[in-house]
Amino acid sequence: MEHPPATDAELGTEGATGTVAPASSDCVVCNHPITGQVYSIGDRSYCHEHYVRALQRRGTWPSVWILFAALVAIALLMQLVGPALTPLLTGGSLVVAGLIMAILPALIWLFVFRRLDRLEPEPFQYLLGVMILGALISGAIGDPLRRGVYGMHLWSESQWMWAIPIYALTQGLLLALTVYITVRFSAFLIQDFDERADGVIYGTAAGLGAAVYYNLRYLMDAGALRLDVGTARIIIAALVFASIGGLIGYGLGQVRFEPHSIWYLPGIVLLAALLTGIYEWLSSETFSRSLGYTAWVSVLIAAVLGAVLFAAINVLVRSAIRQTLSEGTESDLAVAR
Amino acid sequence: MSETPAVTATTVLAPWAGGRLPLTPYHGQGGLSVSDLIVIIGGIALLIGGWALQRAHDARLDTAEIAGLQVAFPEGWLPLPVEAPAIAQWTEDQGSGATLTLYAEPAPAERAGIQLGSPNPAEAQSAYTPMRSEPITVGSTSAVRADYAYARQQIATSSPPEIIRGREVAWTANGQQYALALEAPDRDWSSFEGLFESLGTVAVTQGGAG
Numbered sequence: 001m002e003h004p005p006a007t008d009a010e011l012g013t014e015g016a017t018g019t020v021a022p023a024s025s026d027c028v029v030c031n032h033p034i035t036g037q038v039y040s041i042g043d044r045s046y047c048h049e050h051y052v053r054a055l056q057r058r059g060t061w062p063s064v065w066i067l068f069a070a071l072v073a074i075a076l077l078m079q080l081v082g083p084a085l086t087p088l089l090t091g092g093s094l095v096v097a098g099l100i101m102a103i104l105p106a107l108i109w110l111f112v113f114r115r116l117d118r119l120e121p122e123p124f125q126y127l128l129g130v131m132i133l134g135a136l137i138s139g140a141i142g143d144p145l146r147r148g149v150y151g152m153h154l155w156s157e158s159q160w161m162w163a164i165p166i167y168a169l170t171q172g173l174l175l176a177l178t179v180y181i182t183v184r185f186s187a188f189l190i191q192d193f194d195e196r197a198d199g200v201i202y203g204t205a206a207g208l209g210a211a212v213y214y215n216l217r218y219l220m221d222a223g224a225l226r227l228d229v230g231t232a233r234i235i236i237a238a239l240v241f242a243s244i245g246g247l248i249g250y251g252l253g254q255v256r257f258e259p260h261s262i263w264y265l266p267g268i269v270l271l272a273a274l275l276t277g278i279y280e281w282l283s284s285e286t287f288s289r290s291l292g293y294t295a296w297v298s299v300l301i302a303a304v305l306g307a308v309l310f311a312a313i314n315v316l317v318r319s320a321i322r323q324t325l326s327e328g329t330e331s332d333l334a335v336a337r
Numbered sequence: 338m339s340e341t342p343a344v345t346a347t348t349v350l351a352p353w354a355g356g357r358l359p360l361t362p363y364h365g366q367g368g369l370s371v372s373d374l375i376v377i378i379g380g381i382a383l384l385i386g387g388w389a390l391q392r393a394h395d396a397r398l399d400t401a402e403i404a405g406l407q408v409a410f411p412e413g414w415l416p417l418p419v420e421a422p423a424i425a426q427w428t429e430d431q432g433s434g435a436t437l438t439l440y441a442e443p444a445p446a447e448r449a450g451i452q453l454g455s456p457n458p459a460e461a462q463s464a465y466t467p468m469r470s471e472p473i474t475v476g477s478t479s480a481v482r483a484d485y486a487y488a489r490q491q492i493a494t495s496s497p498p499e500i501i502r503g504r505e506v507a508w509t510a511n512g513q514q515y516a517l518a519l520e521a522p523d524r525d526w527s528s529f530e531g532l533f534e535s536l537g538t539v540a541v542t543q544g545g546a547g
Contacts, residue, residue: 145384149388150387150388155391155535156535156538157394157535165390166390166391166394169386169390170384173380173383174384177377177380180376180380181377188362252362255372256362256364261361262360262361262370264361265361265373265375265376266375269376270383273383
């Protein structure tokens, strides 16, 4: 089916019309052969429908932040109503509720992060594959080390000068290395990893995979599902792990398309480990002597850290897309702006 | 696709060509790069460093099995004989008078699983003053943490009573009510209170899962 050239009104952009390539090829979004006019951004070819969609201002960020606020609100709400609901969950309903709690927030975050890649959203099956691989590596290597060698499931310390370095050099590094190895030796090598922002998206998928595993493990450890504690922990942990994964993915996206110092990736991995250490310290502070707050404050503090990391990922993705487009045409630059 | 540079046959088939690893995985090379090796080998070295740091930190603590419960106590502290409801007690070895005590008593059957009061008898001490009490969650176990103080008269001396500061965590598990209490003279309290979180976490987590 042939389409007329996209108009400014359709694009919702000012002055960005894209270029019309003479030769036909496959659309980078739907992968179907393009019949009729071929639109392009940089070196990417689009069919009419996906070209319009790529250039439209989709209002993604307001909806993403609303979703973020809604998930945090659910976590806080569960602090109030969770204790009343928890006794109602027994037997099969308990198992189902546990699985939903461990997996659903991760899938929601995966959907959210995928939306950020407006130029060429990655195939969902690839993201799901990276997520599963991240969970498997966490279960096969990360968690046995975390529990068996470090005993971190029983470890706690409130003094930040001990807690942050130890959390960073144990759980933080394990998470960072899990994400790094997952992405570097899978998605990084495929053809669909064709822009810097893809690193962020695949990194978040790997981080979410690790989060799903650790959340399932947390629920199994707990023995009984507690909605007040569990909901908050799972939602926030999924976001933070995704953001940490996104940071490492950003580094991988950068080195794939630009020459960088050999210390660039190690630096990113160390930074990710340090941020994880800070998060773990904050989230363990429910038991703090000095701050003396109860669970909902802990949820808020962890959520603020999650929001900061999430905002950083926003900046990184936008910067990556801008860099990608800046290598294209003038009209692409207009899109980037 | 679009941004992937044209990769030559040499880089694909022989990333080690010339006997040198590529410095970074620039252009999406599949083989290892120097940067990858730094991440992986350096990461393992730092994990070992993290283990050593954690051991150095935890060397401040020792553990003991008390009535099926694993309890951590500061290294070098000395065990003391106890009377019920205490089931174990340690005192600081430098003579400050700081103590760590584990109390246990059966929880009434009809109220099992509900957080009750603490078996810690400190309330009976003179000038007992509750300072703060709050519900907390350690791992998945509900507990109550409380700070308190009381006056302790030195036996056979004419010196004035000494203010003792205490912090306890109380929880219910396996049909028992437990309380782990750290107490120290007010003048030394700041030296010991930092230990409490690690001690309490080990005890509650070990004793709460069942």
